Amino acid sequence: MKNSARIIRTSVFGMDSNNKIRDSFVFPQNNLAITSIDVQSVEPVDQRTRDSLQKSVQLAIEITTNSQEAAAKHEANCREQEAKGRLERQRIEDEVAAEKGRQRLLELQVESAAMESTGQAKAEAMSRAESSIIEAKGTVERAKLKSQALELETVGYTFCLRSRILY
Numbered sequence: 001m002k003n004s005a006r007i008i009r010t011s012v013f014g015m016d017s018n019n020k021i022r023d024s025f026v027f028p029q030n031n032l033a034i035t036s037i038d039v040q041s042v043e044p045v046d047q048r049t050r051d052s053l054q055k056s057v058q059l060a061i062e063i064t065t066n067s068q069e070a071a072a073k074h075e076a077n078c079r080e081q082e083a084k085g086r087l088e089r090q091r092i093e094d095e096v097a098a099e100k101g102r103q104r105l106l107e108l109q110v111e112s113a114a115m116e117s118t119g120q121a122k123a124e125a126m127s128r129a130e131s132s133i134i135e136a137k138g139t140v141e142r143a144k145l146k147s148q149a150l151e152l153e154t155v156g157y158t159f160c161l162r163s164r165i166l167y
Helices: 004-013 047-166
Strands: none
16 A cells, blocks of 8 residues: 555656656657556455455544544543532632631621620729719718708807807
């Protein structure tokens, strides 16, 4: 098969004195020149050889087809694995982001509870302080009133004593 074209060219054109294939063949009867040969197909004459050749061609086609199919499957598997990897990475990144969000929410809830607790404690402390101030003012007011009452009593007693002395 490999050398078929060369063998046919040698048969048609012949060889020169240097054992090289001639470039053309001229018919002496009518000067028809053949300068090129186009071999379209080569078929063996022997049926067994033809059958073996046909089997070889079919086997070569099968091997090529199987090889291309395997390469395509391999490529598809690689792409599928890459897609799965990207999808898994995205899922993990989403989980991390969600966990960060939950963590931030918990931090804010703790902060809010602390503020609420601090606010409540502050309100209670202010309430106690106000209560103490009111009590202290009440005590001071009572003391003033007692002092005034004592003074009035003393003034009244003194007045009574003076009135007795005058009588």
